[in-house]
Amino acid sequence: xxxxxxxxxxxxxxxxxxxxxxxxxxxxxxxxxxxxxxxxxxxxxxxxxxxxxxxxxxxxxxxxxxxxxxxxxxxxxxxxxxxxxxxxxxxxxxxxxxxxxxxxxxxxxxxxxxxxxxxxxxxxxxxxxxxxxxxxxxxxxxxxxxxxxxxxxxxxxxxxxxxxxxxxxxxxxxxxxxxxxxxxxxxxxxxxxxxxxxxxxxxxxxxxxxxxxxxxxxxxxxxxxxxxxxxxxxxxxxxxxxxxxxxxxxxxxxxxxxxxxxxxxxxxxxxxxxxxxxxxxxxxxxxxxxxxxxxxxxxxxxxxxxxxxxxxxxxxxxxxxxxxxxxxxxxxxxxxxxxxxxxxxxxxxxxxxxxxxxxxxxxxxxxxxxxxxxxxxxxxxxxxxxxxxxxxxxxxxxxxxxxxxxxxxxxxxxxxxxxxxxxxxxxxxxxxxxxxxxxxxxxxxxxxxxxxxxxxxxxxxxxxxxxxxxxxxxxxxxxxxxxxxxxxxxxxxxxxx
Numbered sequence: 001x002x003x004x005x006x007x008x009x010x011x012x013x014x015x016x017x018x019x020x021x022x023x024x025x026x027x028x029x030x031x032x033x034x035x036x037x038x039x040x041x042x043x044x045x046x047x048x049x050x051x052x053x054x055x056x057x058x059x060x061x062x063x064x065x066x067x068x069x070x071x072x073x074x075x076x077x078x079x080x081x082x083x084x085x086x087x088x089x090x091x092x093x094x095x096x097x098x099x100x101x102x103x104x105x106x107x108x109x110x111x112x113x114x115x116x117x118x119x120x121x122x123x124x125x126x127x128x129x130x131x132x133x134x135x136x137x138x139x140x141x142x143x144x145x146x147x148x149x150x151x152x153x154x155x156x157x158x159x160x161x162x163x164x165x166x167x168x169x170x171x172x173x174x175x176x177x178x179x180x181x182x183x184x185x186x187x188x189x190x191x192x193x194x195x196x197x198x199x200x201x202x203x204x205x206x207x208x209x210x211x212x213x214x215x216x217x218x219x220x221x222x223x224x225x226x227x228x229x230x231x232x233x234x235x236x237x238x239x240x241x242x243x244x245x246x247x248x249x250x251x252x253x254x255x256x257x258x259x260x261x262x263x264x265x266x267x268x269x270x271x272x273x274x275x276x277x278x279x280x281x282x283x284x285x286x287x288x289x290x291x292x293x294x295x296x297x298x299x300x301x302x303x304x305x306x307x308x309x310x311x312x313x314x315x316x317x318x319x320x321x322x323x324x325x326x327x328x329x330x331x332x333x334x335x336x337x338x339x340x341x342x343x344x345x346x347x348x349x350x351x352x353x354x355x356x357x358x359x360x361x362x363x364x365x366x367x368x369x370x371x372x373x374x375x376x377x378x379x380x381x382x383x384x385x386x387x388x389x390x391x392x393x394x395x396x397x398x399x400x401x402x403x404x405x406x407x408x409x410x411x412x413x414x415x416x417x418x419x420x421x422x423x424x425x426x427x428x429x430x431x432x433x434x435x436x437x438x439x440x441x442x443x444x445x446x447x448x449x450x451x452x453x454x455x456x457x458x459x460x461x462x463x464x465x466x467x468x469x470x471x472x473x474x475x476x477x478x479x480x481x482x483x484x485x486x487x488x489x490x491x492x493x494x495x496x497x
Contacts, residue, residue, distance in 0.1 A: 025453025
């Protein structure tokens with residue numbers, strides 16, 4: 001008997017992951033291949049798009065080898081790092097390396113172009129994250145690149161072309177570039193003009209769930225996937241994470257603990273809010289409203305590479321025994337600046353209260369608490385602006401598997417926190433969208449598929465005693481943060497001496 005399965009391809013900042021799910025949303029198998037990020041100058045981040053494709057095909061080949069004979073792929077869905085883009089020539093070859101979402105070379109362009117009308121049109125507040133400003137930087141600093149550009153492709157369009165021969169992205173993917181009119185979900189000639197592009201220089205838009213085309217024969221031979229397999233338009237990793245953890249209902253929120261942290265909630269309509277990102281979703285009548293910490297998971301990577309092994313189970317157990325507040329140690333987690341509630345690129349991270357009595361367990365706990373405090377800032381701002389009342393948060397991403405992180409986040413946020421049962425919640429979101437667009441699947445809408453394909457883990461409840469402590473500490477931290485903000489200009493000048 002044939003068992004239909006769905007393949008999700010998640011091309012994230014750090015790796016391309018191929019994950020296979022059954023039609024009830026359970027993981028069948030997965031594989032990943034890492035990609036390299038280069039930094040030619042401080043604050044610049046680039047990748048080789050050829051590496052995306054090599055990593056993607058290697059991951060797909062690996063999962064196909066793990067399938068049983070009766071498990072037959074019926075659709076392939078795409079999700080990806082948002083805002084990252086590559087300029088290609090008429091032969092679809094990259095003209096230069098891709099510029100990543102976390103690249104901050106375009107501060108001058110943000111200052112000039114980040115006007116209220118752009119926020120109103122796109123849903124994106126001024127920031128170096130959207131592609132618009134970095135494309136404007138290219139128009140000023142590398143005008144020949146823009147002249148030679150046949151099309152600007154986001155990761156979705158680049159991968160879709162490699163898979164099918166069709167350079168197509170979804171409006172739920174292209175939306176994050178800040179080149180799309182959020183209300184019409186079409187490319188905006190006005191926004192394209194701000195960075196020197198014409199409507200011919202961007203790919204065709206599809207709705208999430210639309211079949212782009214069938215898998216090319218040579219790709220099928222290389223990976224072992226069926227030739228002609230429907231490749232279904234997906235969405236960016238943030239929107240897919242929200243779908244993949246089932247956070248579609250009122251009172252729920254999703255927190256994607258990836259390289260960046262993105263806390264979001266689904267809302268009706270396409271309204272914009274101060275200091276928040278409104279992004280298009282796979283449902284045409286709804287948007288997701290998100291906060292952003294660009295250096296979320298990146299902070300834990302920095303900690304692991306520079307100071308201590310944050311993944312060591314013994315160290316995590318020791319950190320769990322440290323009292324709340326890390327024995328008076330406070331960490332502000334702004335290694336890459338702040339985005340919510342406003343773009344503050346010059347803010348940097350800091351430890352406060354560091355003394356000889358503090359060791360590795362206190363350092364680890366302070367970093368996790370610092371990340372959690374920032375997410376409470378974000379949650380408060382989200383609830384105030386949107387009028388939401390979040391009763392439960394589901395976390396996904398690699399860090400979501402840590403019980404220590406989940407418990408501290410629950411205590412600091414003051415709401416139950418659930419870790420998504422399926423580790424790759426973002427990939428599951430892409431699979432859910434593909435399950436609607438596939439030819440042999442039973443679902444008619446994303447909400448219907450999500451109800452069947454997602455499950456809720458037992459939530460971790462806040463500890464009342466710890467909540468009381470963190471409530472008091474949170475207000476004290478606000479005083480430290482306000483004082484630190486006033487020192488930002490001096491610290492920035494000091495760095496530039």
